[in-house]
Amino acid sequence: MPAVTEPRTAPAGRRERPAKPALTREGVVATATALVREEGAARLTMRRLAQRLDTGPASLYVYVRDTAELQAAVLGEFLAGVDLAPVGAAGPWDERLRRVLASYAGLLHDYPGLARVAVVTRPSGEHYLALIEALLALLAEGGVPDDRAAWLVDLFLLVATASAAEHGTRAEEHTExxxxxxxxxxxxxxxxxxxxxxxxxxxxxxxxxxxxxxxxFVDLMLAGAAAVPRPSPSLVGEG
Known part of the structure; x- marks a missing residue:
């Protein structure tokens, strides 16, 4: 009896393979954020992200201008983890302000690579705006003049970011x-x-x-904002 030959299965053609999901900026940023959570900010490169998305690095530049813009977007996503509940809580406004800043610093301390990014990169997105809004609301509640509050927010975040980058990096490298x-x-x-x-x-x-x-540090900055007015526009850049 002749041997029974199983019918050969033709390999799937390119057109028969499942189509990859279309890339979007939101999807690129979400994948980059997941990569940082799993592997750390140092691993966030266009090449590594492209591997995750099963595409070429060049295709990512349609959605983000460069690595710096990608890092800013990822940092903005991480800011969703900052606890803003103190804004609407009871208690002295300055203590609630400290709680928000401590939450921000603690978040970056847990991701030292991201803290280093935050030193040189402005975050972007709704979560960043929500953090700024929360700090401004608390400063307004405390009677800090608007013009000084606008600059003070930047100083608060700069000090908290630098501290998290320093101490978080040393803890990460076990050199603290x-x-x-x-x-x-x-x-x-x-x-x-x-x-x-x-x-x-x-x-x-x-x-x-x-x-x-x-x-x-917070007390010093608050006292300084109350005592030192912003310079006159005519004096900026002089000296």
Whole structure:
């Protein structure tokens, strides 16, 4: 009896394969955000993102101008995690302001690579605007003049971002304790003859790490905004 031959199955042609979902800016940003959550901001490159989306890197530039714009959009998405509930809560307005800033700093501390991006990149999107709106609302509740509040928000976020980038990076690289020890040794070992002010203030220089110093920063900026008016437009750029 002749052997039974199974019919050969023709390979699927290109037209018979399932079509890939169409790329959109929202989809590109969402995939980039998921990549950062899973692998960290250092892995966010156009090539790596293109692999995730099963496309070529060049096709992504239709949706984002460059890596900086992509990072800004991803940072904006992460800001959805900032707790803005204190805005409508009870209690002193300045304490609620600190809670919002602490939530922002804590978010970036958990993603040091993203914090480093935030130092040099302005976020974008609705979540960024919601954060700015929340801070402005609390400053208005506290009676901070509008013109100073507008600049103060930028300063608040700059200080919180830089702090998160510094401490988060050191924690990520497991060098935080070693770095603190090295600083302490250098300050404590400073020559009183060559560095008299450092030697005199050694304990103050090394004090107040963590929440105490962060709280003082906010107090300082609020007091400065109340006492120091914005410069006249005619004076900006002079000097």
């Amino acid at each position: 304790a070693a770095a603190d020890d090295a600083v302490a040794r250098a300050v404590r070992g400073a020559s009183a003859d060559r560095f008299p002010h450092v030697a005199r203030l050694v304990e103050d220089l090394l004090s107040g790490e963590g929440p105490d110093r962060a709280r003082w």
